[in-house]
Amino acid sequence: MQSTTAPPIPLQPATPTFPPSFPHHLPKIELHAHLTGSIRPATLHTLWSALPHPPPSLPDPLAVLTPTTRFDIKTFFPLFSTYIYKLINTKASLITTTHAVLTDFRADGVVYLELRTTPRDLGTGEGKDGYVRTVLDCIAEFSSASEEEQERNPMQTYLILSIDRRNTVAEAMEVVDLAIKYRDRGVVGLDLCGNPHAAPGDEVRRFAGAFARAKEAGLGVTVHFAEVEKDDGGEELRALLDFRPDRVGHVCHPGEGIRQEVLDRGLGVELCVSCNVMAGLTEGKDDLMRLARKPIECIFGPEKERQRLYEIFREFETT
Numbered sequence: 001m002q003s004t005t006a007p008p009i010p011l012q013p014a015t016p017t018f019p020p021s022f023p024h025h026l027p028k029i030e031l032h033a034h035l036t037g038s039i040r041p042a043t044l045h046t047l048w049s050a051l052p053h054p055p056p057s058l059p060d061p062l063a064v065l066t067p068t069t070r071f072d073i074k075t076f077f078p079l080f081s082t083y084i085y086k087l088i089n090t091k092a093s094l095i096t097t098t099h100a101v102l103t104d105f106r107a108d109g110v111v112y113l114e115l116r117t118t119p120r121d122l123g124t125g126e127g128k129d130g131y132v133r134t135v136l137d138c139i140a141e142f143s144s145a146s147e148e149e150q151e152r153n154p155m156q157t158y159l160i161l162s163i164d165r166r167n168t169v170a171e172a173m174e175v176v177d178l179a180i181k182y183r184d185r186g187v188v189g190l191d192l193c194g195n196p197h198a199a200p201g202d203e204v205r206r207f208a209g210a211f212a213r214a215k216e217a218g219l220g221v222t223v224h225f226a227e228v229e230k231d232d233g234g235e236e237l238r239a240l241l242d243f244r245p246d247r248v249g250h251v252c253h254p255g256e257g258i259r260q261e262v263l264d265r266g267l268g269v270e271l272c273v274s275c276n277v278m279a280g281l282t283e284g285k286d287d288l289m290r291l292a293r294k295p296i297e298c299i300f301g302p303e304k305e306r307q308r309l310y311e312i313f314r315e316f317e318t319t
């Protein structure tokens, strides 16, 4: 017999479901993307395959960087350095990888990208200047390539140059010189990156002059910040804050006092959640989201970009 009782009316509307492709359609702003850290293992494999005699110390990247391989902060950097320095060591490989990275970001719906890289001397006779120029040429070429792609996603890309913690003061100053020289071609900021164990304590203070010069020149400043716990009473983090950064990256282990200072200063925080968790910098339990700020407020690019992004997001909100 058929029941005459009407089914109960749910008190809450059903949770909307989104197709798995939904995140890909969202317009995205990427502010913490390392050029060499964004290369797919498949691209590294292509470069590796082209080596006439790959040494046994350099196995196929696809065999090492499998989807299930887990790295932490100690195992990641040596592997990263080995592959990057041995496979991206010519102008041609730099062009190939830069193009591949830009293609991936555009395909992922990134509408505004600040890519960062540490200038290297590739032995072409053009020094680190040639490295920066090559990356900027790739960005310019990519940005003007296909009209169809431009219409679909006119991704705007800017460049941040990184000082590696292992750099000397002279090397750091050379990075600042290059950043200033290429400002009108899209270099918007200066970064401090590299293995956080490489310069203990307040040794990062040796870069104070370099960052002061960048600020004076009007460049944005971001620093990798509190990626690992340090037993130095917060000395390194205070040194980094003295660089007057506009943004700080990771912020996994700042300690309560420094965390509050980051909030009080209103710094933009590049949370890098997936990297923090995948590299074991945090266990995913930290209250990182307390530090999150609206990314549009802390981009380094020109004001017109900020306006464009506000418009994109307003439009997205209403559709």
Ligand SMILES: [Zn+2]
Pocket (backbone or CB within 6 Å): 032, 034, 193, 224, 249
């Ligand atoms: Zn980083």
